[in-house]
Amino acid sequence: MSEETTQLILPKHEDLVVSSSPHIQVKDSVSAIMLKVVAAMIPAMAAGIYYFGISALWVILLCSIFCVGAEILWCLIAKKNVWATIRDCSALVTGILLALNLSASTPWWVCLIGAFLAIWLGKQIFGGIGYNPFNPALVARVGLLIALPGLMTTWVPTRQMVNDIRTTACAEEMQISSQFISNDDAKIIAAEDSKIDAVTCATPLGVVSTTPKNSELFSIANNFKAIDNCKANKEYFLGNIGGCLGETSSLALLIGGILLLCWRLINWRIPVFFIGTVFVITGAINYFYPGVTPSPIFHVVTGGLMLGAFFMATDMVTSPMTNSGAIVFAIGCGIITSAIRIWGNYPEGVSFSILFMNALVPFIDKFCTRRVFGAVKTAKKA
Amino acid sequence: MSDKNYTTGTFSGGIHPDYDGKDLSCNSVIRIAPLYEKYEVALQQNIGKAPKLIVAVGDEVKKGQKIAEADGFVSVPLHSPTSGVVEAITQIPGPMGVPVNAVVIKSDMKDEWGELPEVLDWRETDAATLKARIADAGIVGMGGAAFPSAVKLSPPPEKKITALVINGAECEPYLTADHRLMLEAPERVLTGAAIMGKILGVENIYIGVELNKRDAIDMLLAHAEKYNIKIVGLKVQYPQGAEKQLIYAVTDRKVPAGGLPMDAGVVVQNTATCAAVADAVIEGKPLIDRVTTITGEAVKNPSNWRLKIGTPIREAIKLAGGTTDDVRKVILGGPMMGFAQKSLDVTIQKNSSGILIFPEKKITQYQSSACIRCGRCLQGCPMKLNPALLGRLIENEKFDLALKNNVMDCMECGSCAFICPAHRPLVQHMRRAKAEIRNMKK
Numbered sequence: 001m002s003e004e005t006t007q008l009i010l011p012k013h014e015d016l017v018v019s020s021s022p023h024i025q026v027k028d029s030v031s032a033i034m035l036k037v038v039a040a041m042i043p044a045m046a047a048g049i050y051y052f053g054i055s056a057l058w059v060i061l062l063c064s065i066f067c068v069g070a071e072i073l074w075c076l077i078a079k080k081n082v083w084a085t086i087r088d089c090s091a092l093v094t095g096i097l098l099a100l101n102l103s104a105s106t107p108w109w110v111c112l113i114g115a116f117l118a119i120w121l122g123k124q125i126f127g128g129i130g131y132n133p134f135n136p137a138l139v140a141r142v143g144l145l146i147a148l149p150g151l152m153t154t155w156v157p158t159r160q161m162v163n164d165i166r167t168t169a170c171a172e173e174m175q176i177s178s179q180f181i182s183n184d185d186a187k188i189i190a191a192e193d194s195k196i197d198a199v200t201c202a203t204p205l206g207v208v209s210t211t212p213k214n215s216e217l218f219s220i221a222n223n224f225k226a227i228d229n230c231k232a233n234k235e236y237f238l239g240n241i242g243g244c245l246g247e248t249s250s251l252a253l254l255i256g257g258i259l260l261l262c263w264r265l266i267n268w269r270i271p272v273f274f275i276g277t278v279f280v281i282t283g284a285i286n287y288f289y290p291g292v293t294p295s296p297i298f299h300v301v302t303g304g305l306m307l308g309a310f311f312m313a314t315d316m317v318t319s320p321m322t323n324s325g326a327i328v329f330a331i332g333c334g335i336i337t338s339a340i341r342i343w344g345n346y347p348e349g350v351s352f353s354i355l356f357m358n359a360l361v362p363f364i365d366k367f368c369t370r371r372v373f374g375a376v377k378t379a380k381k382a
Numbered sequence: 383m384s385d386k387n388y389t390t391g392t393f394s395g396g397i398h399p400d401y402d403g404k405d406l407s408c409n410s411v412i413r414i415a416p417l418y419e420k421y422e423v424a425l426q427q428n429i430g431k432a433p434k435l436i437v438a439v440g441d442e443v444k445k446g447q448k449i450a451e452a453d454g455f456v457s458v459p460l461h462s463p464t465s466g467v468v469e470a471i472t473q474i475p476g477p478m479g480v481p482v483n484a485v486v487i488k489s490d491m492k493d494e495w496g497e498l499p500e501v502l503d504w505r506e507t508d509a510a511t512l513k514a515r516i517a518d519a520g521i522v523g524m525g526g527a528a529f530p531s532a533v534k535l536s537p538p539p540e541k542k543i544t545a546l547v548i549n550g551a552e553c554e555p556y557l558t559a560d561h562r563l564m565l566e567a568p569e570r571v572l573t574g575a576a577i578m579g580k581i582l583g584v585e586n587i588y589i590g591v592e593l594n595k596r597d598a599i600d601m602l603l604a605h606a607e608k609y610n611i612k613i614v615g616l617k618v619q620y621p622q623g624a625e626k627q628l629i630y631a632v633t634d635r636k637v638p639a640g641g642l643p644m645d646a647g648v649v650v651q652n653t654a655t656c657a658a659v660a661d662a663v664i665e666g667k668p669l670i671d672r673v674t675t676i677t678g679e680a681v682k683n684p685s686n687w688r689l690k691i692g693t694p695i696r697e698a699i700k701l702a703g704g705t706t707d708d709v710r711k712v713i714l715g716g717p718m719m720g721f722a723q724k725s726l727d728v729t730i731q732k733n734s735s736g737i738l739i740f741p742e743k744k745i746t747q748y749q750s751s752a753c754i755r756c757g758r759c760l761q762g763c764p765m766k767l768n769p770a771l772l773g774r775l776i777e778n779e780k781f782d783l784a785l786k787n788n789v790m791d792c793m794e795c796g797s798c799a800f801i802c803p804a805h806r807p808l809v810q811h812m813r814r815a816k817a818e819i820r821n822m823k824k
Contacts, residue, residue: 008700009704009705009707010696010699010700010704010705010726011726013725013726015709015710016710016711016712016722016724017722018479018722019747020722020807020809020813021713021718021720021721021722021809022717022718022719022796022799022809023711023713023717023720023722023740023744024555024717024746024800025748025800025802026399026800026801026802028801029805030751030803032803033756084749084751088751127752130751130754130804131752265756317754317755318755319755321760321770321771322768365771370766370768371766372639372765372766372767373395373626374626374637374641374791
């Protein structure tokens with residue numbers, strides 16, 4: 001039979017693959033998603049390195065290497081396939097996110113502890129990627145914050161702030177920077193004493209938090225005016241402010257966030273409703289009780305809100321999957337963040353709010369379901 | 383371009399591949415396949431009961447002669463695709479991987495028509511006669527599920543049907559058979575639609591066509607007026623041609639979950655079915671052939687052919703010039719819902735809209751990994767299910783919870799599995815759960 005057919009090529013039985021439909025699939029993959037997230041973090045990393053110098057780069061590199069290393073080590077101990085696990089690049093994302101949450105002055109051993117907290121405690125102990133209830137980088141950040149409160153709240157000023165102090169020999173004409181750098185440090189900088197190890201500064205939110213609450217409302221409002229004004233907020237937006245190396249520049253984070261949105265990697269509802277809620281709550285408090293908290297613009301451009309709203313709360317694994325769930329989740333994050341910032345002892349509440357809402361995701365998923373196409377409201381049959 | 387004297391519509395959700403492969407065969411004019419010496423007609427080609435065989439080995443048959451007759455309401459007769467002798471009644475490989483009973487007809491190479499029923503003027507004929515003719519011609523839904531058309535045209539009296547929707551979406555990538563049919567035989571499609579509209583007694587007849595077939599839309603528009611049929615342009619989005627999605631896109635009605643189109647007052651029929659109905663009524667010809675797209679990157683000449691039911695896919699592939707030497711997959715149907723074949727002895731059935739042949743480079747065998755909850759399957763699911771959740775539940779054999787989460791509403795369109803970056807076998811999970819739940823109910 002087959003001899004009489006011409007030179008036609010026909011599929012050979014043994015060559016044919018049989019598999020279930022669909023027979024075509026998108027070329028996308030988990031590692032491609034993760035690498036895109038890394039790409040979206042480049043502006044924030046670049047801003048960190050620009051403002052804090054080469055030490056920021058070291059922290060980023062160390063955290064990335066330690067996180068990937070921690071994952072490899074876990075695989076070796078747990079006898080899991082190393083390549084299959086690290087191939088998804090999620091450890092790299094966690095590493096960079098962790099670095100963005102640390103000060104540029106963070107010593108290497110803190111990075112190491114953070115990496116193990118993130119990868120082991122934050123992710124692998126739950127079964128690896130996809131199964132972790134909490135954002136691994138935030139687990140590490142909060143773990144370090146509780147274990148090493150001093151280190152984790154010691155911030156270095158940006159290079160520009162240091163220059164400001166140098167050029168302004170006398171502290172008469174106040175620059176923004178001088179609000180956050182203590183007099184002692186300013187003197188050291190002005191004297192250009194090279195023997196010192198580090199110069200520290202406060203974050204705007206830190207200043208707000210430590211403002212004595214018992215002083216008269218009027219004076220507190222005045223106090224805010226020095227750090228919460230148009231010019232200062234512009235500096236915060238650009239990133240010329242102390243803090244974590246990744247959270248300083250709202251502009252860079254915004255660029256990254258827009259990239260994530262364009263690549264459809266995050267649900268726009270999470271950042272919009274998170275930031276929106278913080279804006280509305282702090283705005284309302286600021287309007288009705290001036291002096292309790294600075295302006296909503298100040299709240300949006302300072303601290304970790306941008307970083308949290310675009311890069312941490314939107315983590316696919318630990319945020320709700322439905323659109324309605326995403327809104328509930330984001331509003332919850334916004335409320336907790338505002339509450340901690342306004343009334344809490346900690347200057348910053350973004351990390352705590354996201355972790356708390358992470359814990360609620362299973363419940364949000366349970367209640368914020370979608371209605372099936374064509375669902376009819378009928379009396380439930382027993 | 384067209385004057386845009388048609389409305390447009392779509393559904394929410396769905397997917398669309400970057401490359402839909404339609405360009406391979408969309409310009410190939412439908413050709414009639416030459417006679418082949420032996421046709422193997424599968425006995426059961428439709429949902430419902432298999433027809434009762436009325437010929438025996440050795441019998442002479444003519445083209446169009448009935449070889450099996452309907453056995454019950456949801457059953458359709460089968461006709462000989464050519465003239466010749468019944469050589470055997472045997473088992474052949476079936477498209478679903480299980481052997482099927484088939485009538486083997488050895489062709490006498492004359493292809494002589496037998497006695498055909500009288501030609502009907504459909505405008506003058508009553509609905510019952512028209513419906514009987516459709517049933518007698520063995521017509522089933524030629525788009526996918528092969529449900530007997532006459533049964534679809536007999537809704538229970540309490541269901542008031544107010545619209546007939548003709549499915550010309552052809553949303554499956556690569557396939558162009560319906561496209562060519564609408565382009566080359568718009569009058570047949572429209573006549574068939576009008577006949578079925580008359581049977582149902584409906585005023586509103588719509589043909590939904592995806593907007594990547596504007597030439598077909600223009601062609602239909604040129605003729606549609608005299609049949610009082612409305613054309614609806616549909617967004618190019620898979621699965622636009624899925625019954626419930628199509629009804630929503632065209633008429634804005636939602637079929638209740640778990641319900642049938644008639645619950646929304648709609649009957650849906652495929653374009654190829656329309657053409658077959660027109661043939662049966664105005665020419666008296668039963669359904670013995672169909673247009674099938676033979677395409678894919680591994681086919682020498684992707685093309686559209688009018689193939690007789692019972693043609694082995696081996697012969698069909700020969701018609702398209704054979705394959706390249708790196709061929710790895712033969713799919714009966716489209717890439718999203720078609721069935722991969724191991725045997726080329728599988729024969730063309732009434733619902734075989736395409737033979738898709740992929741080379742090595744199109745074969746994707748991914749290692750699936752854990753769900754990262756990206757939510758893309760939720761965006762893609764046209765039924766608004768949560769495939770990620772269902773996948774996890776089914777992996778853990780929580781079928782009762784899967785049932786609660788509406789797994790039975792899944793139509794296995796494959797959008798979730800298509801879009802999943804972790805390449806999770808979501809369709810297999812759904813199929814498994816549906817089978818388990820059906821078993822539990824028994």
